[in-house]
Amino acid sequence: MTVPNVLLSGVVGSTAYGLAHEGSDIDRLGMFAAPTETLHGLHRPKESHVTTAPDSTLHEAAKWCRLALGGNPTAMELAWLPAELYEVRTPLGDELIGLRTSFLSAKRVRDAYLGYATQQFRRLENRDDGSFSADTRKRTAKHARHLKRLCHQGLELYATGRLTIRLENPQEFRDFGEQVAADAAAARPVMAHYEKAFDETRTALPDQPDEAAVEAWLLRVRAHFYASAPASSDAR
Incomplete structure (x- = not known):
C-alpha cells in the first residue's frame, strides 16, 4: 500500500x-x-x-x-x-x-482507557471454559496482557499527563496473562484495583482538550x- x-x-x-x-x-x-x-x-x-x-x-x-x-x-x-x-x-x-x-482531557482519557480495558475484561469473562485448546489459552493470555497494559498506561496518563509506551517490566504483564489463561477470575481483582485507583487519583489533565491548538x-x-x-x- x-x-x-x-x-x-x-x-x-x-x-x-x-x-x-x-x-x-x-x-x-x-x-x-x-x-x-x-x-x-x-x-x-x-x-x-x-x-x-x-x-x-x-x-x-x-x-x-x-x-x-x-x-x-x-x-x-x-x-x-x-x-x-x-x-x-x-x-x-x-x-x-x-x-x-x-x-488530553481527564474524562476522555479515563473513559477510553478503562472502557477498552473493560472490553478486554468482558472477553475474558465470556471465555468458553469448556475449551482448553492452546489457541483459546493464547487468546486469553493476550487479552489479559492488554487489559492490564491499558489500565497501567491509562492511569499513568491520567495522573501525570505523560504516556510511557514501552513497559518497564514486560514480564509482569506476561505472567499476568498466563495467570488469567489458567483462571479467568484472576482478572477481576486487577480490574477492580485500577477502577479504584482512577477514583482516588488526582488527575494532571484538564477538563477539556485544547481543540484550538489542534485545529491550528x-x-x-x-x-x-x-x-x-x-x-x-x-x-x-
Missing part, C-alpha cells in the same frame, strides 16, 4: 510495549494528509487505509485528531513512541508530537498540502 503525504508513522503494538515474542506480528500506525483540494469535491477521500501482512493502519490527519481527542488509546500511541520506533517523521509530524498534550495545526496541514487546480483552457 502506497499512501502519499505520510506525516508520521512508526511501529506500535506489542513490539513497542516490549511484549513481542518470536513470531509476533509487527504492527504499524501512521497518519497522512489528503491533498486539500480533494476535501472539497463530491467524493471525499478515504479516511483510513488498512492492510494485513504487513499489518498497517494509516489515518487521515483529521480522523487521527478526532480519535486522539476522544482519548483513543491506539491512536494516542503514535504521538508518544520512543524515537527509535518512528519510521517516518516529518516537520509537521514533529509539530504534532510537540502538541500531543493538547489532545490541522489548518497548517491543509495549507501545506493545498494546490490550486490548473486553469481551464477555456478561461478568458
